[in-house]
Amino acid sequence: MKIATWNVNSLKVRLEQVQNWLAANQPDVLCLQETKTEDAKFPLAKIQETGYQVVYSGQKTYNGVAIISKQPATDVQYGIPEFADEQKRVIAATISDVRVINVYIPNGQSIDSDKYQYKLAWLAALQSWLKDEMRRYPKLVLLGDYNIAPEDRDVHDPAAWVGNVLVSEPERAAFQGLQQLGLRDAFRQFEQAEKSYSWWDYRMMGFRRNQGLRIDHILLSSAITCSSCSIDKAPRKLERPSDHTPVVAEVI
DNA sequence: ATGGCTTCATAGTGAAGA
Numbered sequence: 469m470k471i472a473t474w475n476v477n478s479l480k481v482r483l484e485q486v487q488n489w490l491a492a493n494q495p496d497v498l499c500l501q502e503t504k505t506e507d508a509k510f511p512l513a514k515i516q517e518t519g520y521q522v523v524y525s526g527q528k529t530y531n532g533v534a535i536i537s538k539q540p541a542t543d544v545q546y547g548i549p550e551f552a553d554e555q556k557r558v559i560a561a562t563i564s565d566v567r568v569i570n571v572y573i574p575n576g577q578s579i580d581s582d583k584y585q586y587k588l589a590w591l592a593a594l595q596s597w598l599k600d601e602m603r604r605y606p607k608l609v610l611l612g613d614y615n616i617a618p619e620d621r622d623v624h625d626p627a628a629w630v631g632n633v634l635v636s637e638p639e640r641a642a643f644q645g646l647q648q649l650g651l652r653d654a655f656r657q658f659e660q661a662e663k664s665y666s667w668w669d670y671r672m673m674g675f676r677r678n679q680g681l682r683i684d685h686i687l688l689s690s691a692i693t694c695s696s697c698s699i700d701k702a703p704r705k706l707e708r709p710s711d712h713t714p715v716v717a718e719v720i
Numbered sequence: 721a722t723g724g725c726t727t728c729a730t731a732g733t734g735a736a737g738a
Contacts, residue, residue: 670725683738
């Protein structure tokens, strides 16, 4: 199963790029974040035209997630159970025999922001839910935009980022907490180029200078075997790109 | 230099992202 995650930063703007990426890469599953599209306006037919099925949970302006798949999605879950959240950041479904959990983890804005407290509470709720979910579904993939760079090697300039959101100690501890549940980072299962990132700032020619962060991740339960994981930089080079680029894993 | 760029909601600019 080829499974991928991509924060598209508006599905409306990036629809054609998504269609082209599906056609060229033929993933079994593509998880999107930041669709920024309310469900009534979701481009369902445009996705189906590509030969894929899709389930989604979105809202106007912000957030929004979708799972595009060749095989049907069953047992669809919207949001984290028992965690009240207006923001559409989670959709989970079973595809073939794999539980796919697509997350758009909050950004946090800044350490002194209420949004940072929301992010930490959100991560605690995710951890608590995943503990149950992993018992129910031994074959589980947790993927999406984590808004966390797990280690300094995932940051282009660690010194410049000290004390910032995405790299702070509590956020990294939350990421490690997920790993302690038995989830492993697919990307780090393999030898990778140094300075591998999945997001680059639109400003300051961030991509051309490779000033990025690795904040989009695919985490796998122990019952899943992974044969490859890579970052596909091609979409970041297109006209009018998302600031994120896809991460892709081949799993069984 | 606390900006830079992009999107959305708007019809001027402002919020938010990371």
